[in-house]
Amino acid sequence: xxxxxxxxxxxxxxxxxxxxxxxxxxxxxxxxxxxxxxxxxxxxxxxxxxxxxxxxxxxxxxxxxxxxxxxxxxxxxxxxxxxxxxxxxxxxxxxxxxxxxxxxxxxxxxxxxxxxxxxxxxxxxxxxxxxxxxxxxxxxxxxxxxxxxxxxxxxxxxxxxxxxxxxxxxxxxxxxxxxxxxxxxxxxxxxxxxxxxxxxxxxxxxxxxxxxxxxxxxxxxxxxxxxxxxxxxxxxxxxxxxxxxxxxxxxxxxxxxxxxxxxxxxxxxxxxxxxxxxxxxxxxxxxxxxxxxxxxxxxxxxxxxxxxxxxxxxxxxxxxxxxxxxxxxxxxxxxxxxxxxxxxxxxxxxxxxxxxxxxxxxxxxxxxxxxxxxxxxxxxxxxxxxxxxxxxxxxxxxxxxxxxxxxxxxxxxxxxxxxxxxxx
Numbered sequence: 001x002x003x004x005x006x007x008x009x010x011x012x013x014x015x016x017x018x019x020x021x022x023x024x025x026x027x028x029x030x031x032x033x034x035x036x037x038x039x040x041x042x043x044x045x046x047x048x049x050x051x052x053x054x055x056x057x058x059x060x061x062x063x064x065x066x067x068x069x070x071x072x073x074x075x076x077x078x079x080x081x082x083x084x085x086x087x088x089x090x091x092x093x094x095x096x097x098x099x100x101x102x103x104x105x106x107x108x109x110x111x112x113x114x115x116x117x118x119x120x121x122x123x124x125x126x127x128x129x130x131x132x133x134x135x136x137x138x139x140x141x142x143x144x145x146x147x148x149x150x151x152x153x154x155x156x157x158x159x160x161x162x163x164x165x166x167x168x169x170x171x172x173x174x175x176x177x178x179x180x181x182x183x184x185x186x187x188x189x190x191x192x193x194x195x196x197x198x199x200x201x202x203x204x205x206x207x208x209x210x211x212x213x214x215x216x217x218x219x220x221x222x223x224x225x226x227x228x229x230x231x232x233x234x235x236x237x238x239x240x241x242x243x244x245x246x247x248x249x250x251x252x253x254x255x256x257x258x259x260x261x262x263x264x265x266x267x268x269x270x271x272x273x274x275x276x277x278x279x280x281x282x283x284x285x286x287x288x289x290x291x292x293x294x295x296x297x298x299x300x301x302x303x304x305x306x307x308x309x310x311x312x313x314x315x316x317x318x319x320x321x322x323x324x325x326x327x328x329x330x331x332x333x334x335x336x337x338x339x340x341x342x343x344x345x346x347x348x349x350x351x352x353x354x355x356x357x358x359x360x361x362x363x364x365x366x367x368x369x370x371x372x373x374x375x376x377x378x379x380x381x382x383x384x385x386x387x388x389x390x391x392x393x394x395x396x397x398x399x400x401x402x403x404x405x406x407x408x409x410x411x412x413x414x415x416x417x418x419x420x421x422x423x424x
Contacts, residue, residue: 004391004405006382007414008364012250014411018238018257019045019402020070020231024192026094027169028199028231029053029074030101033060034177035203037225038075044231045402046070048395052091056084056098079105086112086143092399096124096166099147100173103136109147113140126160126167133158134174134182155180155219163188163300168215169196176205178219185214190301191261195232202226233257233281236373237401239265239308242285244380244408246274247314251286252411259283264304265312268296272315293319293358297326310336310377314384317345319358327352336374339367343385364389369396376401383413 020043029050032039044050046069054064054072061079066072082102089095089112102109114124124145128138134153139146155178160167165188172193175182187193189211197210203226206218238257245252246269259266259278266276269285273292277284293316298306306329316323317340327333334349341347342365346357364387369375375397382389391397397404405415 001392001420002394003418004379004382004394004397005416005418006379006389006391007416008383008385008387008389010248010383010413012245012248012252012383012408012411012413015253015255016241016407016411017255018233018241019043021045021192021195021234022047022049022400023094023165023190023234023236024195024231025050026053026092027097027173027192027196028229029057030097031173031196031200032074033057033062033076033079033098033101034104034173034200035076035223035225037077038073039203039226040071040073040228042071042228042230043233044070044072045234047398047400047402049092049094049399052088053095056088056095059088060084082106082109084111088112089114093166096127096145097170097173099127099131099145100170103131103147103149103174104153104177107149110144113143113145124166126162126164127170129160130158130167130171131174134171134178136174153178153219155182155217157183157185159185160187165190165193168193172196172200172207172210172215172217175217175219176200176207177222178217180219182217182219183214184217187213187215188300189213191232191235191258199229202229235261236305236307238262238283239305240311240376240380240401241407242266242269242276242283243308243311243315244383245285246272246287246291247318247380248383249287249289250411252284254283254285256281257283264302265308268294268304268312269315272319290360291315291319291358293321293323293356295324295326298328300329306330306333307373309333310374311380313337313340313347313354313356313377314380316356317347317359317362317381318384319356321358323356323358325354325356327354335370336377339370339374339378340381342367343381343389361386363387366390366392369393372396372400379404379408379415383408
């Protein structure tokens, strides 16, 4: 059994450097499969999701040279397989990007259905719709997704029924090597979508409009090798440390981030009473009083990100009156509120709405990380609480945060990582 023991209360102070974006890296790694050669990637986060992706790529025939824990060269010149087993793909959700990348290179693809955090229904119907519109055949059977084509994919117009990050990225991957022009409408606009498009364009793709409502992709016959590409800083890791600084009444300089990407979080932090200073690639967050209770509604980018609402909930948990969060993306995202209530919070969650009646303090209790971002919220809760908070199921946290203990400890936190013999 693995667990974190967080010693609280703690006021965070100092500097922290943000790692590469998980949500960009898990799309860019499979995107390298579109190149029959080498791709040099920098600022790759050292997290379990990336290590799992590298295992999948190597199972397909990729050769990976690790320059450092955050830099690698992926050589896909000898990739010969388009079959990824369920044993590998079930470990995380983003494995579905293999479909879009591999169908551009091979005529037949088979991957096991993806896994990931249990946040509610996460269908891939919009992914399948995009592949079919491009001319591929898709069958889901016995826990696998099979895609095939008898001729090159053909450019087309695709209107997504819902705004979906995953289907937008998969459609970009599939349409990059195709014939003609593909227009994607009602697409997601997140920063990691722009980063994927920039990466592909750097190797000869012709993608315009990423970050807007409409993306146009002029298909090319092949991509060429790229000398190097650096993945953008992680928006959600940045937001996590911003909220942690405010919740602990701390003063933290967050380095290597993109302030523009943080605007919805910055606005809510200021509304809650925090002081936020923005620099070219840094943000300083400080707070010296009890948070002002606010209302939050999650929305696709550039709205408030669903991946930040569990962390932000700590400000509402400790708020001066009553605050609310309305979740519009995932119907099961409020599982973590039961854990906070064990620590003395006063939260009522029903359906898509959670009501937070602010309390003055929290007390340590054994809690679990229900998912990646809820796990980060538990760490922040432990830093705010009196006593030692034990967090179990920390494998979720390790999926998306690089060196999270080291980064918090640099800010003055005391967090123990405990691994029992059962884990050896």
